[in-house]
Amino acid sequence: MEFDLTPEQRALQEEILRFSRAELNKDVIERDREARFRRDLWEKCAGIGLPGLIVPAEHGGSGVDCLTTAIASEAFGRGCTDGGLVFSILAHLLTCVAPIVRYGTEEQKERYLPGLCDGTIVGGNAMSEPGSGSDAFAMKTRAIPDGSRFILTGSKTFSTNAPVADLVVVFALTPDKGGDAVSAFLLDPKTPGVEIGRPIEKSGLRTSPMAELHFDEVILPADTLLGGAGGGATIFAHSMNWERVCLFAAQVGVMERLHEQAVDYVKTRKQFGKPIGHFQSVSNTIAENLIRLNAGRLLVYEAAWRLDNRKNPTIAASAAKIFVSESFQKMAADTVRIFGGYGFTTEYEVERIYRDSIASTIYSGTNEMQRQIIARLLGLKIHPGLE
């Protein structure tokens, strides 16, 4: 088993780390306070290929696999202190770009992928509704067939990038054999009938824009259907596996940065005549969080490897998501405490990371749901239809 990165992965990692530190980290405290999204920084990220990592080169991307994407995401999370920007870029990549790469027609790929890669198209995703979060498929948004087109009606909430998106993957119910199936559509938010609701103000990830979307008899041409009628559940499952691996790879990167910050601080901050790292309650905390960081990285990388090698990654992805997010939250809280009173101020930028960490156990499927996914795949739940 080889744990080293390939030379290409190492080069990509170093480039993203160098770029992020040099170009993305000015005025983050102010951007966070103002909940300000910076489109110019998005375009800078496009300049080094972040929004199109997994897109084949023929469509303008880098064509890298999931493991390399995870390595790149980790470097991005480590180097960029604006967690909201990292979140928005990766949401675009994993929930809009990835489904088109995997399930798009050639026409859809040619129409959208170049722009999604070069920064001219910002992607988003709309799944959750006011009445359906964890119970995602209890949605009410419908796309009714009308000749060769569909008429979309309903509402979505918690749609990341919606206020600034140029393309949104929207999931809606379509009729199927007397019942309903979930289908996915590629929606231009400027289509008549689409209303972008008020921006949703959040505790963390504040520079990542989020809003509700409302659809009032929006006409969707047939060529906006992604993956065929009824393909939405498969497309959603696919993008969730990628999200649970690569989004949480970025969190591993943030944890690395927190670790570095904490170690630097406790070596210099003195109390009672000694660096505070000398005291066991501080050093033990740092040691335990390093274990969590390294374990989380291995879980993420194994899940990425499984995804690349068709080894059914679902349990591994859910396990990585649970472990990394809960470790991230703990580590962020511990880092605030290590910094003491200064950790509670915005100046030291660790309280912002703690606020960013709160949602990590909620998005991409709550950790409670992830535990149920694992239980389900272990055969621990009874199938009512067979009782």
Add this chain to the structure above:
Amino acid sequence: MDKGFLSVQAAVREFVLREFLRDGDAGQLRNDTELVKTGIVDSINVLGLVEFIEDEYAIELEPSDIQKFTTIDNIANGILGKLTGLSR
């Protein structure tokens, strides 16, 4: 590899029993059991089924194909349709 209907049906059934069900459920699983309605196949484990079919039979499935895979018989028919280029 034998790609006749009975052989494909048996392979799919064996996969579903091995991956999705407990030992005691085998006797209740029929080839026309509605896999989605009974919760045996859902959005969580459907990708595992897709990977098995694609790898075992070297075919590529679209999400809309998967939508039609409601019973073991439907899945077997769908696989054979892809292999022969004929829809069933």
